[in-house]
Amino acid sequence: MSFTYSAVGATRDAELPVGTHHLSVREAVGPADGFERAAEFVLTWGMQRAAGFAVEAAHPRAEEGVEVSMRARFGPLRLIAPTRVVYVVDEPDRRGFAYGTLPGHPESGEELFLVERLGGVTWVEVRAFTRPGRWYSRLGRPVVLLLQRRIVRQYVDAVRTAVIAE
Secondary structure (H helix, E strand, O other): OOOOOOOOOHHHOOOOOOOOEEEEEEEEEEEHHHHHHHHHHHHOOHHHHHOOOEEEEOOOOOOOOOEEEEEEEEOOEEEEEEEEEEEEEEEOOEEEEEEEEOOOOOEEEEEEEEEEEEOOEEEEEEEEEEEEOOHHHHHOHHHHHHHHHHHHHHHHHHHHHHHHOO
């Protein structure tokens, strides 16, 4: 199955593709000693589960090429969001992954989930570019963008909780 967009891997760059909606959140989530917990949480789909998604992944950990399907309910709506991991970041002080949308996803684009240890602080970053992938996400665009912001807020708060967990 092919990705539903052409700029595969573009979340590596600060400049996201023109003609797409951009979303970028970067926040300090705790002390540097929580970095390992946060990284493990992110790489094992913890952010998605904490935001209410049922995660079905071909592997328990993010690895390039792994297909991941997320399912959620928003009121009476049922959402199925198939994705594939595009790349993994595995550096001593930076870890995370990006996945891209596959056919059937309501959106078309890519999302990066990154944890970084910098100057005694653990940071989390979510960076994405999207455009409507289905007729209903185009029709309900204002609601979709509101949901995206809400979900990203849940992702960041979940990592913050993972950082301070003992």
